[in-house]
Amino acid sequence: MINDMLSYLGDAANWTGTAGIPARLGEHLWYSFLAVLAASIIAVPLGVFIGHTGVGKVILVSASNVLRALPSLGIMTLLVLLMGVGLLPPVIALVLIAVPPILAGVYAGVANVEPAVVDAARAIGMKDSRIILQVELPLALPLILGGLRGAILQVIATATIAAYVNLGGLGRYIFDGLALYDYGQVLVGAVLVTALALVLDGLLALLARVLSPDRRLVSR
């Protein structure tokens, strides 16, 4: 099986064209990017609102726990039956798993800013919008990035399901390999997804270090 994988990876023909490894990697990243972007657009404002005002904390916790429990492949299949095959069903399924970690990160980051700091900002005449943008968000950045990092990893790992329907991505190797009892190819998919996840996680860790206003908060 390992040999099959190595010979697959060693074959130059598998590195070119629309079914080649770079193309599949690109597709995988594209689906993941769309999902994380959409999830951020939903989760960041919501998390800021709840963290800043404290309204709806209970609903947030229960709702995001419910979202975490949803099986992505099942959701995607259901969406395919409702909407037909296409890019939307897998991306929506991925958005659903990306929202909880981002929401939790943003909410926790904003809610945990020292009240004294917020009070001080208010005392020097800052309005709520400025407090959020210039005080709370910068201080919350490490936790926000942590949530984003978790979301990206989960999405990268789960984006393989897109290949269950007619899309590409690294899951193509896994589904095609399983269908043909070609476990070398399955392993190619698994190893590439793993490698992609590790590389991205490393890059995000670096990014968190560079962007963080206080390094001690990031490297705990």
Place this chain on the structure above:
Amino acid sequence: MTKMKLPLFAALSMVAGSLVLAGCSNPTAATPSEDGASSSTVTVSSANFPESEIIGNLYAEALKSNGYTVETKFNIGSREAYIPALADGSIDLIPDYTGNLLLFIDPSADVSTPAAILSALPKALESKSLSMLTAAEAEDKDAVVVTRATAEKWKLTSIADLAAHNDEVVMAGPPEFKERAVGLPGLEKNYGFVPSKFEPISDGGGPATVKALLDGKVTAANIFTTSTAIPANDLVVLEDPKNNFPAQQVVPVAAAGKLDDGAQKAIDAISAKLSTSELIKLNEQVSGDAKVEPQQAAITWLTDQGLLSK
């Protein structure tokens, strides 16, 4: 560093997960059981999809009503798992499909006609210490299916007619359809049919594939002949005059010498009445909106056919 652990763990468990998945279909991974069943007990089994479980239930209920002690082990997996299980005695009887079973045992077998399969199969099974009973007329085989509208627009009756529209046809099917000899390579060889694009959908001709066909996202799809979606959506099964898809009649397979005459008779009586349309009806009850339990559907059918001795 606690942050690093979770993603790393997630990544590692993905690899582990894929290895487990891969292991599932590995014949050597099947646990060999001690000779569990005594000769008076018949262990009836099925492959891991609803139709097989329904037919398994037909066998089990018929044997029960004929006074046999029946143990059931349904959904045990694919051919890679259950053929060794039959040979080592962990199960005694399972429904299978003639063409694929023959090709599984002898990949170079002649499967060009239904008769060739039926004449070669007993001998092939004997080499594995297995035996077959009479095959049913019911056939669950691959087919190229189009909507009624497409069939009428292009005047399609056989797969060969589809070849005239190669450039316009997008075909859906499970990923293996693209590579297997009986899939696209066979359709090209036999009929010159080469779709402009192939859309892999991994639900084995299930609801997502049917939806893509009905939505017009694809023009043709690889769907099984016993799919309830065919009558439900008035789909047209294109004829396959050159037998590109090998015949797949339902056939009971048993470990050699496991079933006595009475048991064989009871199973043969089922096969004699099981036609493709009857099988579609059974599938409809279990997989359709009614959601009847396979066992209940089996009992009802056997009663209707007068096969349950009371």
